[in-house]
Amino acid sequence: MxxxxxxxxxxxxxxxxxxxxxxxxxxxxxxxxxxxxxxxxxxxxxxxxxxxxxxxxxxxxxxxxxxxxxxxxxxxxxxxxxxxxxxxxxxxxxxxxxxxxxxxxxxxxxxxxxxxxxxxxxxxxxxxxxxxxxxxxxxxxxxxxxxxxxxxxxxxxxxxxxxxxxxxxxxxxxxxxxxxxxxxxxxxxxxxxxxxxxxxxxxxxxxxxxxxxxxxxxxxxxxxxxxxxxxxxxxxxxxxxxxxxxxxxxxxxxxxxxxxxxxxxGSGEVTVQSIEQDWYESARRTIHATRDITEGEQITVEDIAILRSGERNRGLEPKHYDEVVGSTAQTNLEKDQGITRGDFISN
The missing domain is CATH 3.20.20.70 (Aldolase class I)
Structure with missing residues (x-):
């Protein structure tokens, strides 16, 4: 000692x-x-x-x-x-x-x-x-x-x-x-x-x-x-x-x-811990298509919703909702698909 x-x-x-x-x-x-x-x-x-x-x-x-x-x-x-x-x-x-x-x-x-x-x-x-x-x-x-x-x-x-x-x-x-x-x-x-x-x-x-x-x-x-x-x-x-x-x-x-x-x-650090990652992936809501959307279509409020992804791939965070509404689909999107940055073009 x-x-x-x-x-x-x-x-x-x-x-x-x-x-x-x-x-x-x-x-x-x-x-x-x-x-x-x-x-x-x-x-x-x-x-x-x-x-x-x-x-x-x-x-x-x-x-x-x-x-x-x-x-x-x-x-x-x-x-x-x-x-x-x-x-x-x-x-x-x-x-x-x-x-x-x-x-x-x-x-x-x-x-x-x-x-x-x-x-x-x-x-x-x-x-x-x-x-x-x-x-x-x-x-x-x-x-x-x-x-x-x-x-x-x-x-x-x-x-x-x-x-x-x-x-x-x-x-x-x-x-x-x-x-x-x-x-x-x-x-x-x-x-x-x-x-x-x-x-x-x-x-x-x-x-x-x-x-x-x-x-x-x-x-x-x-x-x-x-x-x-x-x-x-x-x-x-x-x-x-x-x-x-x-x-x-x-x-x-x-x-x-x-x-x-x-x-x-704990440490007092505020962050997403590793033990929260599964919950982060499945339970935090992101933007998803509510119907099949064809490339070139304009995306409306009826076409998307902010939902839990479950086992689906996550879309964009809800803070990007207004960017997606009114944009144009850049590819074919299927119902329930998480909408990501490469899936649309802002108008």
């Missing part, structure tokens, strides 16, 4: 990121299984999250209700941390499964730990307005894929300008709604088009709806180059991101739906 600017953005195929996040539950083998599930489903990349509670939350940040009762949010986040020593192992397994290894860093140390192993840096929505952090990310020289959840257009513009001022090598923006899960009616997929119009960068969609196909395929139809979706081995598990993530078969369903959507979108 290449490590040049945006090797993953192509005209032929949407880049699909399976967001494993912290759904490894602190277990390396589960993390590896998530990579396998994503690769088997046809995803292009598997993305984890690399954070440390002490650089993410104030220590007294409140509590959260869990299956084991109320717990400190700070402690819950600490339990979800991915050990730095996993990074080489996860990278190697992704390479073996021929998918990109990705992870979202949430602090500068995590950027440093990830930098040798990732072909691009994913910036989570929660740090998009953290301009000092964006500068550190840009300094890696890696392409940057940034989610835009809970930010205004003006704030996104400021972040893009910050990245460009720091000489970011390349930027991809992902429309995102930071609600977990996101109701389908709140997905606002048309924002993909707005971001395409506003910014001269590739645009994608980071989807948090529980529907496997509707919002992602709509985004692809609107021009998204990247789709990101959370995955889990079992959405009934306790954890921060399991409940709204896709299970392996749902992820495979999403990938299939996206690939079908790409196929249906």
């Amino acid at each position: 290449e490590d040049s600017d945006l090797p993953f953005i192509t005209d032929e195929s949407t880049f699909i990121i399976a967001e494993a996040g912290s759904n490894h539950n602190g277990d390396l083998e589960t993390a590896i299984s998530l990579i396998d599930a994503a690769a088997d489903a046809g995803a292009d990349a598997v993305k984890f999250q690399t954070f440390r509670s002490e650089t993410m939350y104030v220590e007294d940040s409140g509590t959260i209700e869990t299956a084991n009762g109320e717990r400190s949010l700070y402690d819950v986040v600490a339990d979800a941390e991915m050990p730095y020593e996993w990074i080489p192992r996860l990278f190697e397994h992704c390479r073996d499964r021929e998918v990109y290894f990705m992870s979202s860093p949430f602090d500068e140390e995590s950027v440093e730990k990830l930098e040798p192993y990732v072909p691009m840096i994913k910036v989570a929505s929660s740090v998009l307005s953290h301009h000092p952090f964006l500068q550190a990310v840009a300094e890696t020289g890696k392409p940057i894929v940034a989610s835009t959840g809970a930010h205004t257009l003006q704030e996104i513009q400021e972040s893009v300008e910050t990245l460009r001022a720091a000489d970011a090598s390349a930027i991809v923006l992902l429309h995102c709604i930071s609600a977990y899960p996101t109701p389908l009616e709140s997905a606002n997929v048309r924002a993909v088009s707005r971001l395409i119009d506003e910014f001269d960068v590739p645009v994608g969609f980071s989807d948090h709806t529980i529907d496997a196909t509707t919002a992602p395929t709509a985004a692809v139809a609107l021009g998204a180059d990247v789709i990101e979706k959370h995955i889990t081995l079992d959405k009934s598990q306790e954890g921060l991101d399991h409940s709204f993530a896709l299970e392996p078969e749902e992820l495979a369903e999403m990938v299939r739906a996206i690939r079908k959507t790409e196929s249906a979108l």
Whole structure:
């Protein structure tokens, strides 16, 4: 796999990121299984999250209700941390499964730990307005894929300008709604088009709806180059991101739906396709004789009609009707014959 600017953005195929996040539950083998599930489903990349509670939350940040009762949010986040020593192992397994290894860093140390192993840096929505952090990310020289959840257009513009001022090598923006899960009616997929119009960068969609196909395929139809979706081995598990993530078969369903959507979108060129040729020949109407016409006769409106040719040879297109009416037959014409340019002389 290449490590040049945006090797993953192509005209032929949407880049699909399976967001494993912290759904490894602190277990390396589960993390590896998530990579396998994503690769088997046809995803292009598997993305984890690399954070440390002490650089993410104030220590007294409140509590959260869990299956084991109320717990400190700070402690819950600490339990979800991915050990730095996993990074080489996860990278190697992704390479073996021929998918990109990705992870979202949430602090500068995590950027440093990830930098040798990732072909691009994913910036989570929660740090998009953290301009000092964006500068550190840009300094890696890696392409940057940034989610835009809970930010205004003006704030996104400021972040893009910050990245460009720091000489970011390349930027991809992902429309995102930071609600977990996101109701389908709140997905606002048309924002993909707005971001395409506003910014001269590739645009994608980071989807948090529980529907496997509707919002992602709509985004692809609107021009998204990247789709990101959370995955889990079992959405009934306790954890921060399991409940709204896709299970392996749902992820495979999403990938299939996206690939079908790409196929249906086509090139956008307006022309007669080869698969239409039979219909073109038999069903599009042309000018035909309605009776036997003798050479030298003047052709009247009663002598011709605009009809489907079926298995007969086609005549002239209907736009030439007025040229034929009032002309003189240059040869004998039989009933139902398609009238062509050499069959008459204009008067």
